[in-house]
Amino acid sequence: MDASLVSEPVVLLGFGAAAVNAACALRAEGYAGRITVVTDAGVDPYSPVLTSYYAGGRIERDACNPWADLDLAHVVDDVRAHARIESLDVAAHEVVLENGDRLRYSKLLVATGAHPIAPGFPQVEGYTPLVLRTMADAVRLRDALTSERCRDVLVSGTSMVALKVLEACLDRGKRVTLLGRSSHILRASAHPLVAQRFEEELVARGVELRLRQTVRGAEPADADARAEGGLLVTFGTGEAQRFDEVVLAQGVEPNLDFVPRGALDADRGLIVDRFMRTSAPDVFAAGDVAQALDLSTGAPRVIGLWQNAVQQGRCAGRAMAAELAGRLPTRPYPGSIPRNVIHVGDVLFASVGLPAEDGRRRIEVRESPSALRVLIYEERAGQDALVGFNMLVMRQVADRREFDSEVGARFREIMKSYLRQGGDGS
Amino acid sequence: MTSKTLSFDAGKCVGCYACAVACMDQNDIDATAGQQMYRQVMHYENARAGEVRVTHVSLACMHCDAAECLDACPSGALRRDAGSDAVVVRRELCIGCHACAMACPFGVPRFGRDGTMQKCDACYARTRFGLAPACVDICPTGALSYDDVNAAMAGKQARFGKSFAR
Ligand SMILES: Cc1cc2nc3c(=O)[nH]c(=O)nc-3n(C[C@H](O)[C@H](O)[C@H](O)COP(=O)(O)OP(=O)(O)OC[C@H]3O[C@@H](n4cnc5c(N)ncnc54)[C@H](O)[C@@H]3O)c2cc1C
Numbered sequence: 261m262d263a264s265l266v267s268e269p270v271v272l273l274g275f276g277a278a279a280v281n282a283a284c285a286l287r288a289e290g291y292a293g294r295i296t297v298v299t300d301a302g303v304d305p306y307s308p309v310l311t312s313y314y315a316g317g318r319i320e321r322d323a324c325n326p327w328a329d330l331d332l333a334h335v336v337d338d339v340r341a342h343a344r345i346e347s348l349d350v351a352a353h354e355v356v357l358e359n360g361d362r363l364r365y366s367k368l369l370v371a372t373g374a375h376p377i378a379p380g381f382p383q384v385e386g387y388t389p390l391v392l393r394t395m396a397d398a399v400r401l402r403d404a405l406t407s408e409r410c411r412d413v414l415v416s417g418t419s420m421v422a423l424k425v426l427e428a429c430l431d432r433g434k435r436v437t438l439l440g441r442s443s444h445i446l447r448a449s450a451h452p453l454v455a456q457r458f459e460e461e462l463v464a465r466g467v468e469l470r471l472r473q474t475v476r477g478a479e480p481a482d483a484d485a486r487a488e489g490g491l492l493v494t495f496g497t498g499e500a501q502r503f504d505e506v507v508l509a510q511g512v513e514p515n516l517d518f519v520p521r522g523a524l525d526a527d528r529g530l531i532v533d534r535f536m537r538t539s540a541p542d543v544f545a546a547g548d549v550a551q552a553l554d555l556s557t558g559a560p561r562v563i564g565l566w567q568n569a570v571q572q573g574r575c576a577g578r579a580m581a582a583e584l585a586g587r588l589p590t591r592p593y594p595g596s597i598p599r600n601v602i603h604v605g606d607v608l609f610a611s612v613g614l615p616a617e618d619g620r621r622r623i624e625v626r627e628s629p630s631a632l633r634v635l636i637y638e639e640r641a642g643q644d645a646l647v648g649f650n651m652l653v654m655r656q657v658a659d660r661r662e663f664d665s666e667v668g669a670r671f672r673e674i675m676k677s678y679l680r681q682g683g684d685g686s
Numbered sequence: 687m688t689s690k691t692l693s694f695d696a697g698k699c700v701g702c703y704a705c706a707v708a709c710m711d712q713n714d715i716d717a718t719a720g721q722q723m724y725r726q727v728m729h730y731e732n733a734r735a736g737e738v739r740v741t742h743v744s745l746a747c748m749h750c751d752a753a754e755c756l757d758a759c760p761s762g763a764l765r766r767d768a769g770s771d772a773v774v775v776r777r778e779l780c781i782g783c784h785a786c787a788m789a790c791p792f793g794v795p796r797f798g799r800d801g802t803m804q805k806c807d808a809c810y811a812r813t814r815f816g817l818a819p820a821c822v823d824i825c826p827t828g829a830l831s832y833d834d835v836n837a838a839m840a841g842k843q844a845r846f847g848k849s850f851a852r
Contacts, residue, residue, distance in 0.1 A: 277760075309760035313781050319761075323779055326762030566760040567789065601784040608784065661722075664784065665793035672791060 261366065261542065261583075265353055269294035269337070270580060271365035273345055273355065274515075275305045277566055278371035278547030278573035280327055283335045285577025291584060296338040296363060298355065301394060303341040305332070308373070309566055311398035312421075315405060316428030324395060345372070345518040350540040355518075367542050367580040370519070370530060371573060374512035374548040374564060381416060381508055382478045384491060389416075389506040392425055401425070401507065405432040410504040412437070414493060416475070417509035418445040420602055425507050426467065427604045437468040437501070444471065449600055449611035451634040453625060454650040461607045461654060473497060478506070512564065514549040527551055529562040534592035536576035544580060546572035553595030555678040556614050556647070568596050597678060599671055606655050610667040613648040613674040621647070630654050631662070635670075638677075645677035646670065692808060692819060693838045694744060695845065698829035701742030703727050705821035705830055709746070712809060712820035722796035724806040725821055744821070744830060746806035747794045749773045758789035763803065772808035 270286060272279040275297050283295050299305075306324040313319045322328070344358040348368075355363045376391040390401050404410055405428065413429045415422050418440035429436045438445070444455035445462075459469055474496040481502045482489030490504040514529045525531040525539035529551035536544045536552065547569035554561035572593055579589035599612045615636060617623055622644070626633040636648035649670040653663045709725040710717065717723060725746040732739050753773050756764050763779035764786060766772070782801035787793075795803045809819035813832070817823070822832040831838065 307760045307762075309783070310781065318781065323761070326760060326779075328762060329765060567754075567758045567785065570757045599788055601788055603782065603784070610784070610788065612788075661796065664787040664796055667784070667788050668790050668793050668795075671788050 262353075265364070265366045265542075266584075267293075268353070268364045268366040269296045270367045270369070270584075271295075271355055271363050272297045272336075272369045272371060274369075274371035274373055274547070275299035275301065275339065276371060276373050276547060277307065277569035278373075278550075278576070279369060280305055280330075280332070281570045281573035282369050282371065282544075282546060282577035282580070283332070284330075285574040286581045287335050289578050289581035289585075291581040293366070293584070294337045295335070296340065296365075297336050298340045298343050298345055298357065298363070300342065300344045301396070303339050306395045307566070308393055311392055311395065311401075312424035312428045314395075314398045315392065315401040315425075316431035317402070317406075318431065321395075324398075347518050347520060348523060348543075349520075350523050350543055353542065365542070366584060367544065369536075369573075369576050369580070370516070370524075370538070370543065370545040370549055371547045371569075371576075372515035372518075372549055374514050376421075376508060377511055377513050378416075378508040379510060381475060381506075381510075384478045384480065386480065387491060387506075389508045391508050392421060393512070401428070404505045405429060405434060407504075409490075411435060412490070412501075412503045412505075414439060414491075414501075414503040414506045415509060416440075416506065417511070418442060418447065418471070419509055419511060420446070420449070420600055421512075422507075422509035423602050423604055425509050426462075429507075430465065430467075430605065435466065435468075437470055437503070438462070439470045439473060439475065439495075441474055442471065445469075446602075446609075446611070449598065449615060449650075450609070451615040451617070451623070451636070451648070451650050454609070454615075454632055454634050454652050457632050457652055458607065458609055461652075462604065465605055470495060512548070514562065516549060527560070531560055535579035535589045536572055536593060537579065542583075544576040546576045552593055554597065555595040555675065556597045563596055563598055565596070565599070571596075597671075597675060601667065608651075608653045608660060608663055610651045610663065610670075611649065612667070612671045613646075613678075615648040615650050640677055641680050643680075645680070646673050647677050649674060689835050690813070690832055691835045691838050692749070692822065693831050693833065693841070695829050695831070695841070696741055696743055697845065698827045699742040699744055700827055700829075701727055701729050701740075701744075702826065704824045704826060705744050708820040708824035709806070712812070720799045722798060722804050724804065745792070746821070747773060747808070748792055749806075749808055750791075754789035754791065755786035755795065758785040760785060767807070767810045770808055770810040770813050772810045772813075774807040774810060775803050775805060777802040777804070 307326045310324045346358045347356045413434045416439045477494040481492040494500045530545040532550050548564040551560040575593040582589040602609045622637045624635040632652045634650040637644050638647045706725045715721045728743045730741045761781050767774050780802035787795040818832040822830045
């Protein structure tokens, strides 16, 4: 590293799980220099996972900061809040902010997370559909859901976030329509058999499902009372339906618009090595912007999960501290696999690994009146190995107890299947 | 950081459930109302050379050093108690997302009827005043102990050494 850079601060772009854990790891490893955080949100960090609980009224704003106990002011020297990052100059080791400020860095962590995308939803003059990622999004959604005029909500998308939004709407007593292009909900994580059963449970709870459908058009329902009248949405089937609010939850993309094309190796996120180093010297990436090792395929992939952001941030923090102290980093990021638990009311769903079938896989279905399990096996290293797992539990308390011990055990079993193969899923 | 640790010696456990009962009493657990037990006692039979041996095991949260549940919890409900080093849950912050259940290698997290996670907190309310955890206090055989880390390690080493004597 250029000697003039050594006295520059470590700059963390973003103030979410990845950045907070990087900051804590830098300090735990003995880094005593300056740490500067840049965030386009406020000084008080929050967890995106909690936003739907806030919007649905289960928790208050104070509870959205999972680090409230931690004295972050003693960890981080300087928080540039409400500051948007304009561009990054990796050659000059500089970050340029929207207000023109330039920040030089000794080490940089890109941990700016992701933002919702809304491909294909028509623009409606005077109405901005709701989304859910940031605290500001959550405040808007909460306001909308607590408004008396809001009774019918269209949730566009069938992802994990869409289901979390759906739960928030149900908590607020709204009528919800869930719209998706695909044949089933949770296309990436649920086997069709499990997805179908989940869908039946949603319908039983009053949710209207519009699967294999698209939106053809949307317009204000009442030209005279635009703000009050809601939207008239026309579906691909030709049917039209009125909604008071529309929430788009169709997927996310990493926040990387400030990275000049070609400055860092990127695919769907920034490509990183096992110490979260990007292709540019002294630039690291972690969390929802980073394409790190996915053990289930052996290839780098963005797996946008809280625990991954925590562990990648910590790994990056340790590696930055080691390099700044003239040492080689030692504890690499071990990789992870896709996994999730979702609850909507009293229905619990878990997925681990890859629940998709293909010719090489054997599927086992275990069904009881209150639980459905799908186990997916594949021959790996000469053995029949569990590579995917879904479990859906309805109501009965006994099965919910099994759920808690079983999901952890299946997660570990599937991790072992992939690790046995050396992380190479091919 | 505490210098004491909770250990279990299966060689001394007779499976009497005193630990589980003391734990229920200490934590006001009403199992009949659907509350989860924090400490579980298990019994395993192992037939070898015509002889059946029964092993009793008393298990609760391990309060791991690198606790996966702490990394998985997105709400700050799980934290490490600075005084005792125990991993404790603040149920008022738990959103019932079950991420800890997925992460825990020992199947410890359980959820109550209110949807929040419940587990052993190593009786940090007792240990901070110099008392042993309730399960240790009651254990009639010394299978559960709460000792200085080095003393616990010395005991473990002695048991390992003894295993060579046939
Ligand atoms: C509703 C919802 C529910 C979820 N539920 C779960 C769940 O149950 N389990 C799970 O594992 N994961 C869940 N996730 C995903 C999880 O929240 C993320 O994987 C994780 O929070 C990523 O952390 P991060 O630090 O990478 O990003 P973030 O927490 O998004 O932090 C990004 C930071 O960058 C800042 N930033 C972004 N762009 C700029 C810019 N241009 N200039 C300045 N600052 C910028 C932001 O203000 C923020 O501080 C959920 C996400 C959502 C939205």
